[in-house]
Amino acid sequence: MKMTFRWYGSKSDPIPLKYVKQIPGMTGLMGLLDKPAGVDWPEEEFKALVDEVHGAGLELEVIESVNVHEDIKMGLPSRDEYIENYISTIKMLARNGVKVIIYNFMPVFDWLRTDLARVIPEDGSNSLYFDEKDLGDMGPLEIVRKTQEDSHGFTLPGWEPERLALLEKTLKQYEGMTGDDLRRHYKYFLDAVIPVCEEAGVRMACHPDDPAWPIFGLPRIAHTTEQFDKIVKLHDSPANTVCLCTGSLGSNPENDVVAAIRHFGEMDRIGAMHVRNVKFLGHHHFREAAHLSCTGDLDMYAIMKAIHDTCPDTYVRPDHGRMIWDEVGRPGYGLYDRALGATYLNGLWEAIERA
Ligand code: DNO
Numbered sequence: 001m002k003m004t005f006r007w008y009g010s011k012s013d014p015i016p017l018k019y020v021k022q023i024p025g026m027t028g029l030m031g032l033l034d035k036p037a038g039v040d041w042p043e044e045e046f047k048a049l050v051d052e053v054h055g056a057g058l059e060l061e062v063i064e065s066v067n068v069h070e071d072i073k074m075g076l077p078s079r080d081e082y083i084e085n086y087i088s089t090i091k092m093l094a095r096n097g098v099k100v101i102i103y104n105f106m107p108v109f110d111w112l113r114t115d116l117a118r119v120i121p122e123d124g125s126n127s128l129y130f131d132e133k134d135l136g137d138m139g140p141l142e143i144v145r146k147t148q149e150d151s152h153g154f155t156l157p158g159w160e161p162e163r164l165a166l167l168e169k170t171l172k173q174y175e176g177m178t179g180d181d182l183r184r185h186y187k188y189f190l191d192a193v194i195p196v197c198e199e200a201g202v203r204m205a206c207h208p209d210d211p212a213w214p215i216f217g218l219p220r221i222a223h224t225t226e227q228f229d230k231i232v233k234l235h236d237s238p239a240n241t242v243c244l245c246t247g248s249l250g251s252n253p254e255n256d257v258v259a260a261i262r263h264f265g266e267m268d269r270i271g272a273m274h275v276r277n278v279k280f281l282g283h284h285h286f287r288e289a290a291h292l293s294c295t296g297d298l299d300m301y302a303i304m305k306a307i308h309d310t311c312p313d314t315y316v317r318p319d320h321g322r323m324i325w326d327e328v329g330r331p332g333y334g335l336y337d338r339a340l341g342a343t344y345l346n347g348l349w350e351a352i353e354r355a
Pocket residue numbers: 064065066102103104110111157158207245274332
């Protein structure tokens with residue numbers, strides 16, 4: 001298991017790389033370049049990032065959010081050009097040492113919350129929160145406005161301004177599209193990129209829909225084990241894998257997260273893990289909790305044990321943390337709680353190994 005940390009680059013992440021390095025057991029990053037979906041990532045810029053990360057004594061083997069352009073998801077004729085750019089980016093990342101590329105296939109929205117800083121009454125910290133009832137009142141444009149307002153000026157992953165500017169138009173274009181249509185467009189994409197990955201020695205890892213159910217009537221096809229079974233078979237290859245995010249899949253209590261890890265781990269189809277805890281508050285209603293099992297509803301020991309038993313070489317990152325100790329930062333991506341999370345998960349790992 002390689003413990004890693006999501007980092008947004010020195011221009012937009014207030015956390016210095018040396019702080020990341022000082023978290024015990026941290027081997028590297030799940031990094032990114034802040035680029036709009038559909039562009040061919042510039043190699044010089046990426047090389048500079050690799051040098052910076054290596055200079056801090058960390059690895060950069062996992063890249064997140066190489067976002068898939070909406071035209072690919074919608075199956076428009078212009079998709080071929082964007083797929084070409086994606087392929088060129090895959091080759092470039094592979095040339096520069098990347099082993100896993102995390103992406104998602106959610107129409108329009110990446111992850112979604114109705115409150116980015118809900119106070120946890122027990123201890124006064126705050127965390128990301130979702131209540132479908134609030135969403136009903138808001139509607140897509142309102143939720144986007146609120147999310148941007150609440151993000152302290154940070155660009156949030158998946159909420160890039162270029163993409164949101166076209167929101168109204170894009171939502172219209174999705175009208176009438178079914179899950180099967182979306183899956184067909186997904187297959188077209190995978191058929192083009194997976195052979196390239198096989199040759200280049202990288203794995204694509206699909207992040208689940210977050211939260212794990214359809215929203216705003218948009219088709220969503222990546223929030224249950226059955227759906228991921230279909231995804232890994234759309235183009236059946238060891239390079240077509242899952243980024244198993246416990247907090248996203250686990251936002252729906254009907255998903256058995258531990259069984260899902262064992263299932264895809266045994267198939268060698270887990271490219272990376274995002275590990276976080278959630279607290280269920282009702283139907284389609286949850287908040288994110290500290291990583292420690294007893295603060296939420298997921299069993300972190302069983303999660304780490306499943307990773308240990310079925311995909312022990314995978315990359316793990318402590319996913320979203322709460323905001324604690326008055327830290328001001330990107331919602332979900334502060335330093336302190338994620339550092340505590342990493343340390344706790346490393347502790348579980350050590351105990352599992354030594355047992
Ligand atoms: C949310 C993240 C996601 C994830 C993307 C991958 O905080 O886990 O934004 O990186 O969905 O494309």
